[in-house]
Amino acid sequence: MQNYKTVWSNCLQIIKDNLGPNNEQVFRTWFEPIVPIQLEDNVLTIQVPSQFFYEWLEEHFIDLLKRTIRLQLGPNGMLKYSILMDTSIAGTPITTSIPSSGKQATYNRAKEMPLVVNSDDNHREIPNPFVLPGIQKVKINSQLNGNYTLENFVEGDCNRLARAAGYAVAENPGRTSFNPLLLHGGVGLGKTHLAHAIGIKTKEKHPDITVLYVTSEQFLQQYVESVKNKNTNDFIHFYELVDFLILDDIQFWTSKGVHTQEAFFHIFNYLHQKNRQIIITSDKAPSEMGSLEPRLLSRLKWGLSADLSTPDVSTRIAILKQKLDNDGIEMPEDVIEYIAYNIDTNIRELEGALVSLIAQSSLNHRQITIELAKQMIDKFVKSTSREITIDYIQRVVCDYFKLPLDSIQSPTRKREIVQARQLTMYFAKKLTKSSLAIIGLQCGNKDHATVLHACKTVANLNETDKQFHFWVDELEKKIRE
Numbered sequence: 001m002q003n004y005k006t007v008w009s010n011c012l013q014i015i016k017d018n019l020g021p022n023n024e025q026v027f028r029t030w031f032e033p034i035v036p037i038q039l040e041d042n043v044l045t046i047q048v049p050s051q052f053f054y055e056w057l058e059e060h061f062i063d064l065l066k067r068t069i070r071l072q073l074g075p076n077g078m079l080k081y082s083i084l085m086d087t088s089i090a091g092t093p094i095t096t097s098i099p100s101s102g103k104q105a106t107y108n109r110a111k112e113m114p115l116v117v118n119s120d121d122n123h124r125e126i127p128n129p130f131v132l133p134g135i136q137k138v139k140i141n142s143q144l145n146g147n148y149t150l151e152n153f154v155e156g157d158c159n160r161l162a163r164a165a166g167y168a169v170a171e172n173p174g175r176t177s178f179n180p181l182l183l184h185g186g187v188g189l190g191k192t193h194l195a196h197a198i199g200i201k202t203k204e205k206h207p208d209i210t211v212l213y214v215t216s217e218q219f220l221q222q223y224v225e226s227v228k229n230k231n232t233n234d235f236i237h238f239y240e241l242v243d244f245l246i247l248d249d250i251q252f253w254t255s256k257g258v259h260t261q262e263a264f265f266h267i268f269n270y271l272h273q274k275n276r277q278i279i280i281t282s283d284k285a286p287s288e289m290g291s292l293e294p295r296l297l298s299r300l301k302w303g304l305s306a307d308l309s310t311p312d313v314s315t316r317i318a319i320l321k322q323k324l325d326n327d328g329i330e331m332p333e334d335v336i337e338y339i340a341y342n343i344d345t346n347i348r349e350l351e352g353a354l355v356s357l358i359a360q361s362s363l364n365h366r367q368i369t370i371e372l373a374k375q376m377i378d379k380f381v382k383s384t385s386r387e388i389t390i391d392y393i394q395r396v397v398c399d400y401f402k403l404p405l406d407s408i409q410s411p412t413r414k415r416e417i418v419q420a421r422q423l424t425m426y427f428a429k430k431l432t433k434s435s436l437a438i439i440g441l442q443c444g445n446k447d448h449a450t451v452l453h454a455c456k457t458v459a460n461l462n463e464t465d466k467q468f469h470f471w472v473d474e475l476e477k478k479i480r481e
C-alpha cells in the first residue's frame with residue numbers, strides 16, 4: 001500500500017523536473033500550495049486552495065498532471081481535487097475529478113443578439129455617448145485605452161493572482177468562474193490599467209466580442225440623464241447589448257445612487273445569465289462596501305475577488321525600468337533604485353516621481369544623477385506628506401530601541417518597554433489629534449490618566465536627563481521625516 005504523502009511528493013519531484021529550473025516561480029505558485037489528503041483505490045485526492053486554483057491547474061497543467069499520475073499510479077490512476085475554500089461560485093461541488101478526456105471546451109458562443117443595429121430596421125436612437133451612429137450602422141465604442149496593455153502590466157507578487165485571473169478571463173470571457181471578476185486595491189495600484197488590459201486582450205483573442213469600459217461615474221450620469229429624458233429602457237437595453245462590461249471604481253456608488261444601483265443590478269443579472277463577462281473594480285474590498293445595495297453586494301461575491309497590493313521594491317524597479325524602456329530614456333541604475341526604494345506608496349506616485357525627475361533634468365539641462373533624484377524626491381515626498389498615526393509612532397519608537405513591535409501592547413513592566421510606551425504616548429499626544437483615551441487604548445489598553453502621567457514624565461525627563469533629551473530629539477526627527 002503506497003502512502004499518499006510519498007506518492008504526492010514523488011509527483012512533485014516529477015512535476016518540478018518537467019517544469020525545469022526556469023519555472024520555479026510557477027512551481028511555487030501552483031504546486032507547492034497543494035496538500036495531498038488521501039489515496040484510495042488508485043485515486044489520489046489533493047486539496048487546492050480555491051476554485052480558481054483548481055481551474056487554473058486544469059487549464060494549464062492537465063497534461064502534466066495526467067502524465068505524472070500515470071507514472072506514479074499506473075494507467076488506472078486518478079486525481080481528485082478537494083477545494084478548500086470556495087469563494088467563487090455558490091453551490092459548486094466540493095470535489096471535482098479530473099476530467100478523463102481532458103479536452104478543453106472551446107469558446108464558441110452564438111450571439112443571442114445582433115451587436116450591430118441597422119438603423120433602417122428601427123429608427124429608435126440609442127441615447128448613449130458610446131454609440132456612434134454611422135451612416136448604416138451603430139457601433140459601440142469600447143472606450144479602451146490602448147496604452148494599458150497586459151504586456152506592459154509588470155507582474156509581481158502584488159498582482160499575480162489578479163493578473164492571472166485577468167488572463168484567464170480574456171481567454172474565456174464569461175466562461176470561467178471569475179464572473180464577475182472583482183479587482184480591488186488601494187489608489188494607484190493598477191486596477192484601471194489591468195481592467196483595460198483584460199478588455200484589450202479579450203478583443204485580441206475574440207474580435208467579435210463587444211467590450212465596453214465605463215466608469216461608475218459615467219454610468220451614473222448616463223442613468224440620471226436617461227431618467228430626465230424618460231428613456232431608461234433604452235439605457236438598459238444598450239447595456240444589454242454588451243458582451244463584456246467593465247465598470248471601474250464602483251466605490252463611487254457607495255454614497256449615492258440607489259436607483260442607479262438598481263438599474264445596474266438589473267443589467268448585471270441579465271448579462272450574467274447570458275454568460276457575458278463582467279469586471280468590476282473598487283478601492284474597497286466587498287466586505288467594506290457597506291452602503292452598496294445588499295443585493296448587488298451579494299452578486300459581487302459570486303465571482304472572484306482579486307487583490308492588488310503595494311508592490312515590493314523589486315517590482316517597483318521593474319516597473320520603472322519598463323516605463324523608461326517604453327519612452328526610450330536611459331537612467332543610471334543607482335538612480336532607478338533610489339527612486340524605487342524611496343517611493344513606496346503606490347505606482348501612480350512612483351510614475352509621478354519618475355516623470356518629475358525627467359522633467360527637472362531636461363528643463364534645467366542637468367544630468368540625471370542621484371543628487372538630483374534626492375532633491376526631487378525630498379520635495380516630492382514632503383508635498384504628499386503622510387499623516388502621522390499612533391501606529392506609525394509605535395513603529396518608529398520600537399524600531400529605534402530595537403524592540404518587537406508588539407511590546408508596547410504587552411502588559412509588561414520592564415523598564416525599557418515602559419519607557420518606549422511612554423514615549424509613544426507622548427508623541428501621539430504631541431503629533432496626532434487623538435484623544436488621551438484613544439492613545440491609551442492603542443498603547444496597551446491603558447486609561448487616559450496613564451497617558452497623561454506618561455506625557456508629564458517624558459516632558460520632565462526631557463528637561464532633566466541628557467540621554468533622554470537626546471532620544472526625544474532624535475525620535476521626533478524620525479517621526480516627522
Ligand code: ADP
Nearest residue numbers: 152153154187188189190191192193319347348
Ligand atoms: P488604480 O486604478 O488602481 O488607481 P491605475 O490603474 O490608474 O491605478 O494605475 C496607476 C498608474 O500605475 C498607471 O499609470 C498604470 O499604468 C501604472 N501601473 C499600475 N500597475 C502597474 C504595473 N503592474 N505595471 C506597470 N504599470 C503599472
Ligand code: MG
Nearest residue numbers: 191192248249
Ligand atoms: Mg482607477
